[in-house]
Every structure is written in C-alpha cells, then in structure tokens.
Amino acid sequence: MADSDDEPITLSSHALDALKEFYTDRDARAKQFEQLKTEAEDRAAAGGGGAKDSNLKYPLSMEAFGEDWNESQFWYSDETANLFAKQLLDGATAETNIAVVSAPSVFVALKNILGKKASYPADAPRPTLTLLEHDNRFAVFSEFVFYDFMHPIKLPAHLKGSIDCIICDPPFLSEDCQTKAALTVRWMSKSADSKLIVCTGERMETLVTKLYRSFGLKTTDYEPVHARGLSNEFFCYSNMECEQWKLRSEGGGR
DSSP: OOGGGGSOOOOOHHHHHHHHHHHHHHHHHHHHHHHHHHHHHHHHHTTOGGGGGGGSOSSOOGGGSOOOGGGTOOOBOHHHHHHHHHHHHTTOOTTOEEEEESOHHHHHHHHHHHHOTTTSOTTSOOOEEEEEESOGGGGGSTTEEEOOTTSTTOSOGGGTTOBSEEEEOOSSOSHHHHHHHHHHHHHHBSSTTSEEEEEEEGGGHHHHHHHTGGGTOEEBSOOOOBTTOOSSOEEEEESSOBTTBOBOOTTOOO
C-alpha cells in the first residue's frame, strides 16, 4: 500500500463549514423538540391537556420537526401553511371542529394563529382542533391522534361524523393511499357540506375529484409551496373558493 493511502482524509474549509452548519441545525431542532416534549409532560403532570396549552411558547416552529423523506414528509412553506390555516378558521366558532390529516405544518400554523393573544384572547371561544398524524413526535400536542392510512377508520369513535372543516394531504401518491385517506375524510365529515381542502400530486387529479365528488371537490388554481421544494407537481383541491383561489372548470386545465 502506498504511503499516501495512510494519510488522514482532510476536508476543505467550505466542507467543514457546511458540516458545522448541519450539526448546528440538527442540534437546534433537537433542542426545540425537547422543549416541546418537556412542556407536554408538564401539562400532562398538571392534568391539563389542551386546557394548559397557554403554557406553550409561541410561535411554534416546524424546525423542531425535521422532515423524514422515508415517511414522505414534506412540510409546507410558512406562507402556504398560514393560508390553509386561515381558510380553515374563516367563519369558525367555538362549536367548529377542524381536522388536519397528515399535514402537521398546517396544524402548527393553526396553533400559532390561535395562540396569538392579540387575535384570540385566552378566554375567547376557540374551534376544536384534531391532528391525525402517523409521526408520534407530534404527540407533544394534546390534539394528536395517531393515524395510519392503512387503517382508515381505526380512530376514536367520537370523531365519526363530527368534523366541519378538513384539510387532508395523503402521504403517498398511490391509488390505495388516496382512496383510504378519502374514506377517513368521509367517515369524519359532519356532512357533504363540510369545508374540505385536499392537497396532493397533479397526477392524482382524476382520482381525487372522483373520490370526493359528493363534496363538490374541484381543482383550484392555487399551487401549494413546500419549504424545501418538491419535484412532483402539486395541486390544491377544494369545495370552496376564497380570495386566494378559484375553482377550475371541469377539464379546464390551468
């Protein structure tokens, strides 16, 4: 073996800086998550659950939850998450039930909006939130319900027929996943008039509009943005219009 093979590998200053930044970001996310976990444990010890959410430190950040691409996790940008959250909250009252299915960045945006005392004083009535999510890290929130799309209605019985507003972002671009997620939505919805937003790939358009036909779901002209980008073309589907999007006509394309 040549002597040069025994020499230690050295990294350029640029590579070392990049590596340092990676570990700094990782440690910061871990610290944020541990803080959320500690706060959740404190609430549980106090027997407060959601009633003690005022102890959370706002604004919450998705930076505490790194994306796991193997779990098909791609968080929305803050702008997109806030847009969806505001649409779900539009017209909501204390009797409104909002469910977030496999879209935790929207849930965090909802928590941040509701946690702003200037907009929502502590004693003001709030809609009820439910987060259906496979990633148990989000169990730090009292609204978390474990969700596996392979078992679409293996959920708490009280959710059946109880939800007024739903956003659903099925984790995989497969017919099986989309169909089972739609079953979850139908099972939870209070009625076909429930406000509905579905976000998924463009190539799922024909299937998605068929699965949610009873809700009047159509493709919108709004394209969700992901924080770290996404190679697949992504569409937003809904049964309602707002200032930020309009419904496309059947077969109307862009």
